[in-house]
Amino acid sequence: MKTKISRAALTAALLASVAAPAAAEQVFNRIAAFPVAQNLPADKDKLTPSSAEIITASEDGTMLIYSDSPLGAIGFIDITDPRAPKAAGALMMDGEPTSVAVAGRKVLAAVNTSESYVKPSGQLRVVDLATKKVEASCDLGGQPDSVSVSPDKSFAAIAIENERDEKVNDGALPQMPAGDLVIVSLKDGAADCASIKHVTLTGLADVAGDDPEPEFVAINSLGEIALTLQENNDIVIIDGKTGTVKTSFSAGKTAVEGVDTKSDGALTFTGKVDERPREPDAVKWLDNDRFVIANEGDWKGGTRGFTIFDKTGKVLFESGAAFEQAIARIGHFPDKRAKSKGVEPEGLEAATFGGQKYFFVLAERASVVGVYKDTGAEPQLTQLLPSGISPEGAVAIPGRNLLATANEVDLGKDGGVRSHVMLYQYAEGTPTYPTLVSKDVDGKIIGWGALSGLVGDAEKEGILYAVSDSFYSMQPSIFTIDASKTPAEITNVVRVTRGGQPAQKLDLEGIALDGKGGFWLASEGDSAKLVPHALYNVDAKGEIKAEIGLPAELLAGETRFGFEGVTSVGKGDDLTLWMAVQREWKDDPKGSVKLVAYKPKTKEWSAVRYPLDKAGEGWVGLSEITAHGDYVYIVERDNQIGDKAKLKKLFRVAIADLKGAKLGGELPVVKKEDVHDFLPDLKAATNGYVVDKLEGFAFDKSGKAYAVTDNDGVDDSSGETIFFPVEMKAIN
Numbered sequence: 001m002k003t004k005i006s007r008a009a010l011t012a013a014l015l016a017s018v019a020a021p022a023a024a025e026q027v028f029n030r031i032a033a034f035p036v037a038q039n040l041p042a043d044k045d046k047l048t049p050s051s052a053e054i055i056t057a058s059e060d061g062t063m064l065i066y067s068d069s070p071l072g073a074i075g076f077i078d079i080t081d082p083r084a085p086k087a088a089g090a091l092m093m094d095g096e097p098t099s100v101a102v103a104g105r106k107v108l109a110a111v112n113t114s115e116s117y118v119k120p121s122g123q124l125r126v127v128d129l130a131t132k133k134v135e136a137s138c139d140l141g142g143q144p145d146s147v148s149v150s151p152d153k154s155f156a157a158i159a160i161e162n163e164r165d166e167k168v169n170d171g172a173l174p175q176m177p178a179g180d181l182v183i184v185s186l187k188d189g190a191a192d193c194a195s196i197k198h199v200t201l202t203g204l205a206d207v208a209g210d211d212p213e214p215e216f217v218a219i220n221s222l223g224e225i226a227l228t229l230q231e232n233n234d235i236v237i238i239d240g241k242t243g244t245v246k247t248s249f250s251a252g253k254t255a256v257e258g259v260d261t262k263s264d265g266a267l268t269f270t271g272k273v274d275e276r277p278r279e280p281d282a283v284k285w286l287d288n289d290r291f292v293i294a295n296e297g298d299w300k301g302g303t304r305g306f307t308i309f310d311k312t313g314k315v316l317f318e319s320g321a322a323f324e325q326a327i328a329r330i331g332h333f334p335d336k337r338a339k340s341k342g343v344e345p346e347g348l349e350a351a352t353f354g355g356q357k358y359f360f361v362l363a364e365r366a367s368v369v370g371v372y373k374d375t376g377a378e379p380q381l382t383q384l385l386p387s388g389i390s391p392e393g394a395v396a397i398p399g400r401n402l403l404a405t406a407n408e409v410d411l412g413k414d415g416g417v418r419s420h421v422m423l424y425q426y427a428e429g430t431p432t433y434p435t436l437v438s439k440d441v442d443g444k445i446i447g448w449g450a451l452s453g454l455v456g457d458a459e460k461e462g463i464l465y466a467v468s469d470s471f472y473s474m475q476p477s478i479f480t481i482d483a484s485k486t487p488a489e490i491t492n493v494v495r496v497t498r499g500g501q502p503a504q505k506l507d508l509e510g511i512a513l514d515g516k517g518g519f520w521l522a523s524e525g526d527s528a529k530l531v532p533h534a535l536y537n538v539d540a541k542g543e544i545k546a547e548i549g550l551p552a553e554l555l556a557g558e559t560r561f562g563f564e565g566v567t568s569v570g571k572g573d574d575l576t577l578w579m580a581v582q583r584e585w586k587d588d589p590k591g592s593v594k595l596v597a598y599k600p601k602t603k604e605w606s607a608v609r610y611p612l613d614k615a616g617e618g619w620v621g622l623s624e625i626t627a628h629g630d631y632v633y634i635v636e637r638d639n640q641i642g643d644k645a646k647l648k649k650l651f652r653v654a655i656a657d658l659k660g661a662k663l664g665g666e667l668p669v670v671k672k673e674d675v676h677d678f679l680p681d682l683k684a685a686t687n688g689y690v691v692d693k694l695e696g697f698a699f700d701k702s703g704k705a706y707a708v709t710d711n712d713g714v715d716d717s718s719g720e721t722i723f724f725p726v727e728m729k730a731i732n
Contacts, residue, residue, distance in 0.1 A: 052406035104189030110144035159214035174211030205232035249313030266475035267447025277301030351396030388420035454696030470507035471713035510566035557587030606660025
């Protein structure tokens with residue numbers, strides 16, 4: 001039996017996949033992002049929750065169809081031009097669609113119509129693709145979850161979960177009624193309701209065998225059905241033609257080592273998850289004898305990876321911690337889920353592209369898709385693709401060299417990103433993601449995320465330093481980035497300490513060199529959280545040597561939107577630190593923020609006012625300040641994401657014009673010059689899915705400019721970090 005892939009092997013595979021190839025290779029890259037709110041019916045408020053969950057495609061590959069549980073609909077996306085997907089409407093289902101599958105010119109939609117947990121019900125709706133109308137409905141006798149169509153289109157299988165109520169008895173099983181499996185014959189894609197067979201599943205599982213809760217179903221070319229019973233930790237193989245259970249076996253247990261198990265504001269991959277049930281969610285056949293399961297966990301389990309079985313129940317491969325560790329190296333590990341089930345592999349897809357078998361593992365909490373080559377033995381991780389928030393389902397369209405993912409989280413009512421469907425193309429080229437990875441040091445993973453301030457090294461070209469913000473409050477860090485690599489590489493980390501211990505109550509947003517081998521750090525304060533607005537001087541080892549609080553005259557108007565960058569102008573006794581305040585404070589005119597100055601030698605404070613541009617929705621503020629030549633360069637942005645993002649720009653102010661006035665009095669207004677628009681850069685890097693937090697900008701020793709985005713620690717975020725060189729137009 002194969003065991004987990006070594007960390008070194010996975011790192012090598014991932015780095016090799018993103019390095020420039022000696023010869024052209026086929027890779028997956030995102031080519032489009034579609035916000036499913038564009039499919040909201042005209043009579044719905046624009047902030048009505050909507051979601052893309054399970055997704056399928058028409059047989060010609062030009063139409064995507066997805067289940068939208070919050071809206072109570074199935075949605076359609078025209079991908080005739082996959083780089084420009086178009087809204088094709090939503091069909092209300094009078095219930096909660098849980099899954100969709102295509103058979104010929106029909107869509108089979110499983111719809112939950114349950115009155116309650118104890119009175120479950122559901123229907124299989126047959127929808128004509130051409131007219132987008134329901135043609136027939138079959139009573140399923142319970143609450144459906146997954147639906148799958150056999151490769152020969154002769155039948156469909158529907159997992160009837162009859163899910164448990166997690167509020168009853170702490171969600172413990174059994175909770176009746178039991179679930180089962182429905183098999184229905186198909187003719188020209190239409191379901192023959194009279195042919196429905198119910199396959200009894202009670203008495204099979206060792207865990208709560210009298211209350212089976214089927215989760216996901218897949219069918220191979222022999223017509224054999226693989227069915228996961230997630231909470232029961234069981235897998236059942238069923239003859240789809242006869243409805244006979246051929247075999248069932250436990251999904252088993254496994255322990256996981258080398259993972260982060262504490263949601264404590266720090267990334268430490270030295271923990272262990274004791275042996276626990278795999279509790280698989282999705283299942284996909286790799287061929288007629290092997291299948292892969294995603295071990296998300298639900299009730300008592302979850303092992304953070306995936307497992308390949310043969311249909312006799314023999315484990316052929318166990319990923320262990322390798323998948324999660326690879327995700328950590330690209331900055332996508334969700335620390336808030338560390339104590340629970342980590343990255344939570346949930347969805348799967350399998351297909352052959354260009355003669356090569358692949359399978360795709362969707363990490364719900366990390367918002368990435370692992371691309372694995374199916375070698376028939378140990379699979380090879382080749383890429384990690386950025387997805388939207390919480391990928392739930394995926395569909396491969398090999399005939400058009402396309403892959404689509406459905407990402408379920410909709411944060412529209414919170415002012416955040418909407419649910420998206422992402423499209424990827426398989427073609428010759430180089431992977432465009434990740435743009436930044438961490439290199440293991442002494443065999444240990446450098447966990448990272450939520451990057452903010454950026455500064456270039458004084459001696460070495462292509463070397464920069466970045467800080468992480470308050471998301472990692474128990475592990476404030478300074479990362480060394482080697483930008484000469486593709487992707488750029490985090491090669492080292494220095495922890496910021498106070499008295500030798502991790503410095504708490506910091507929200508690091510800016511970094512500047514202090515000329516003595518150490519750094520000046522700017523911390524954005526928040527009095528409500530007892531985080532002070534402050535400057536810190538740390539040595540090369542990260543130990544705080546000086547802490548400078550803000551003067552009373554400045555704090556009198558404070559808000560939680562404080563320093564977002566720091567830079568140094570001058571040297572020695574003439575050294576002045578300039579800090580950019582993110583948004584208006586109470587004493588600022590609307591549309592104007594402060595640039596604040598501090599002279600370490602004399603301990604004098606002063607400030608100027610900086611006029612903000614206007615954008616569409618949301619607010620506009622500053623994210624970075626960095627000195628270069630005769631100017632300070634300032635990142636100004638809105639807080640919008642995706643197609644709503646309108647302002648992500650770089651401005652500059654002449655240092656000669658930075659003549660700060662005394663705090664508490666009238667402040668001079670500086671003149672700014674527009675020097676670069678980041679939106680084209682971000683759109684090119686993400687193919688339309690523009691992230692909101694462009695937070696770091698700096699020049700290296702040679703004068704080359706770089707920028708980086710903040711991924712919010714993968715909390716209500718897709719987790720994407722975009723690190724990129726900035727090609728600015730020539731400026732006098």
